[in-house]
Amino acid sequence: MPKVLRNTLLSFRDLLATAGPFVFLTLVLLVVAYWFLDPTPPRKVVLATGVEQGAYAEFGKRYAEYLKGYGIQVELRSTHGAAENLKLLRDPASGVDIAFTQGGAGESRKNAAANAAADEDLNSLGSLFFEPVWLFYREDSAQRLLKGVPLTSLAQLQQGWKVDSGARGSGAPNLMRKLLDANRIDAATMTLLHDEQTDAVVKFLGGETDAIVFASAPEALMVQMLLQTPGVKLFDFAQADAYSRRFAFLTPVLLPRGVVDLAGDVPPGDVRLIAPTATLVAREDLHPALIQLFVQAAAKIHGPAGWFQRKGDFPNARGTERPLAAEAQRFYTSGAPLLQRYLPFWLANLIDRMWVVLVSIVAILIPMSRVVPPLYQFRIRSRIFRWYGQLRAVEDGQGVRPNDELRSELDKIETRVGNVTVPLSYADELYSLRSHINMVRRRLDEAGQDPTG
Numbered sequence: 001m002p003k004v005l006r007n008t009l010l011s012f013r014d015l016l017a018t019a020g021p022f023v024f025l026t027l028v029l030l031v032v033a034y035w036f037l038d039p040t041p042p043r044k045v046v047l048a049t050g051v052e053q054g055a056y057a058e059f060g061k062r063y064a065e066y067l068k069g070y071g072i073q074v075e076l077r078s079t080h081g082a083a084e085n086l087k088l089l090r091d092p093a094s095g096v097d098i099a100f101t102q103g104g105a106g107e108s109r110k111n112a113a114a115n116a117a118a119d120e121d122l123n124s125l126g127s128l129f130f131e132p133v134w135l136f137y138r139e140d141s142a143q144r145l146l147k148g149v150p151l152t153s154l155a156q157l158q159q160g161w162k163v164d165s166g167a168r169g170s171g172a173p174n175l176m177r178k179l180l181d182a183n184r185i186d187a188a189t190m191t192l193l194h195d196e197q198t199d200a201v202v203k204f205l206g207g208e209t210d211a212i213v214f215a216s217a218p219e220a221l222m223v224q225m226l227l228q229t230p231g232v233k234l235f236d237f238a239q240a241d242a243y244s245r246r247f248a249f250l251t252p253v254l255l256p257r258g259v260v261d262l263a264g265d266v267p268p269g270d271v272r273l274i275a276p277t278a279t280l281v282a283r284e285d286l287h288p289a290l291i292q293l294f295v296q297a298a299a300k301i302h303g304p305a306g307w308f309q310r311k312g313d314f315p316n317a318r319g320t321e322r323p324l325a326a327e328a329q330r331f332y333t334s335g336a337p338l339l340q341r342y343l344p345f346w347l348a349n350l351i352d353r354m355w356v357v358l359v360s361i362v363a364i365l366i367p368m369s370r371v372v373p374p375l376y377q378f379r380i381r382s383r384i385f386r387w388y389g390q391l392r393a394v395e396d397g398q399g400v401r402p403n404d405e406l407r408s409e410l411d412k413i414e415t416r417v418g419n420v421t422v423p424l425s426y427a428d429e430l431y432s433l434r435s436h437i438n439m440v441r442r443r444l445d446e447a448g449q450d451p452t453g
Contacts, residue, residue, distance in 0.1 A: 019372050022365070029361050040350070041072070041289035048077045048085040048099035050170070051197050055131070055217035056081070056100040056278075059301060066297040070345045072290065080196075081105070081170025082215075082278075089122055089281060097286050098294065102131055102215060103249030103276035103321060104178060105171030121284045123325035125295050126315040126332065130253055130275035130308045133175065134214040135235035136226045137161075141210035142233070152238055154179060158189035163211045164200040165192055172215040175276065182246055197222060205229070215276065218307045227260045227267070240272040249321065250274045253308045275308065277319050289349045291327040296336055380426050384433050387417055391433075395440050398447060410441055 047063060050056030057078065064074035077096060079085055085099035142151050145159050157163060157180075166172035173194055180187070193200070193209060201222055204212040216223055226232050237243065240252035255271040280294060298315040305311040317324050317332045324332075339348035390413055397406050414437050422430050 019376070022369060022372055026361065026365060029364075040346070041287040041293075043071060044073045044075060045097045045286070045290055046075045046077055046095050048079050048088050048096045050079055050081045050085075050100065051167075052078060053221045054081070054197065055220040055223075058219055058221075059100070059128075059217075062301050063294065063297050066300065067293055070293055072293065079169065080167045081172070083171055083174055084169035086281070087169075089283060090119070092283075096283075097290075098125075098280060098282040100128075101279050101281045102171035102175070103279070103319065104175050104247060105215070105276070119322065122281050122322055123284055123286075123328075124320035124322040125280035125282055125291060125325055125328045126298065126317050127277040127279050127319050128298055128302045128315050129217050129278050129306070130251065131171075131215050131217055131278045132253055132255070132273040132275040132308065133172075133179070133237070134216065134223055134226075134273075135211060136204070136214075136232050137211040137235060138204070138207065139231050139233055140207075145210065151233075151235060154183045155185060157211070158185045160190065161211055162191040162193065162209045163213065164195050164204065164209045165213045166194065166200065166215075167196050168194050170197075170215075171276070172213050175215050176213050178247065179243070182243070201226070211235075217278065224260075228264070234267060234271055237272045237274050240274050243274045249276050249319070251277065251319075255307065259307050279320055279322075281322060282325060286325075288325075288327040289353070291325050292331060292337070292349075293345075295328050295331045299331075380422055381429060383420055383422060384426070384429050387413060387420075387433060388436070391436060391440060395443070398443065403444060403447065406444055407441075410437065410444070413437060 047060055049060035057076070060076045064076060067074050077088070079088065082100065082102035082105035085101055086105070088094040088096040089099050137151060141161070145161060146156060165176040195203065200209070200212055203209050214220065214223055218224070227234065244250045244252045251274070253273050253275045255267060255273055257267060257269050258265050260266040280298065282291060295315065302314040303312060317329065337348060337352050339351055394406050394410050394413070417433060417437065420430060
């Protein structure tokens with residue numbers, strides 16, 4: 001082996017032997033921190049949406065497409081709607097991690113109290129969009145049941161109306177029940193049906209029912225269709241402000257004239273509506289990095305202007321019925337993490353999640369690292385100084401031991417010292433040792449006599 005390479009390897013070995021325990025401790029701390037913080041999110045998440053062709057289902061597809069760009073697979077779970085989504089979130093065995101929910105769509109107060117413990121494990125990611133209550137009714141039914149009197153109050157529905165408020169498990173039935181109770185409507189004076197959305201629309205258009213209720217974003221295909229169907233009217237909530245005072249989860253909104261179809265002037269006038277707010281609700285154990293991605297997706301999907309909001313109104317942290325997730329609050333306060341603007345998501349997330357721990361580890365290891373240079377210095381110098389003990393024994397042997405024996409021992413010391421390799425910064429000490437060996441040799445030569453004689 002070339003001498004230069006040999007010297008390099010020896011120096012590296014010394015450095016590794018000295019700093020090795022320090023490096024090993026650092027790696028152990030990093031592994032423990034990585035395991036504890038779990039900075040890498042899972043590659044799959046289950047999102048509960050709603051019925052096919054509904055607003056939740058359409059938005060779910062957009063979320064899945066957005067997160068796909070970050071390597072996250074979003075499994076979309078079709079449900080009847082907000083009420084069923086809440087039930088799935090409360091059940092850890094369902095496998096649902098996150099879901100669309102609706103203000104006021106929960107169960108009765110009695111059932112809500114029973115589910116209070118389960119709700120403690122749920123966090124909101126913020127309000128996403130308004131979901132107006134769309135009460136569509138047939139013009140001929142209004143003429144027949146109200147005898148020419150316009151439909152202006154929900155109280156008029158108790159005059160024998162057949163109203164389909166949506167399938168159980170969706171948010172509309174629970175919401176409609178609360179509105180009817182507020183109007184002191186006797187359930188026996190009207191017929192409430194709970195058909196699946198498609199069946200409900202078919203019956204409504206066929207004249208089997210008089211009215212149909214949705215609680216959905218305007219992007220829902222059924223809402224878009226019924227708004228432009230001849231002979232179908234949209235109920236105007238003239239008491240929208242009063243409803244919003246009675247129910248904190250409701251907001252009065254206005255459907256402007258012509259917003260559906262400017263050329264066809266649909267609707268022909270402003271329509272007052274009441275709207276709960278859709279939110280994303282996640283289980284408390286959902287990875288923070290996934291929460292961050294979902295709220296970023298929400299900003300892109302729900303941020304543009306719409307029928308009921310201006311650009312930038314949604315998503316927001318207002319009006320949530322459940323505690324806001326810490327990562328979502330961070331987004332609404334500071335926006336997306338700074339590192340994600342310049343680094344790939346996985347690297348930015350790793351640094352973002354680990355930097356506090358890294359700083360703590362560095363703060364601990366810096367004082368400990370001060371012992372590495374002295375240890376390295378001691379290891380190198382001990383390679384030289386250990387020969388001084390033998391050299392002194394030769395020197396002290398003058399006059400006591402035979403001169404030839406001392407010379408022979410000194411030759412062995414010199415040969416072995418010739419094979420000692422040290423870094424250049426310690427070469428002066430090695431040369432000093434060699435000069436001391438020569439000095440002892442001169443003294444032996446000067447003595448020129450047998451120590452025993």
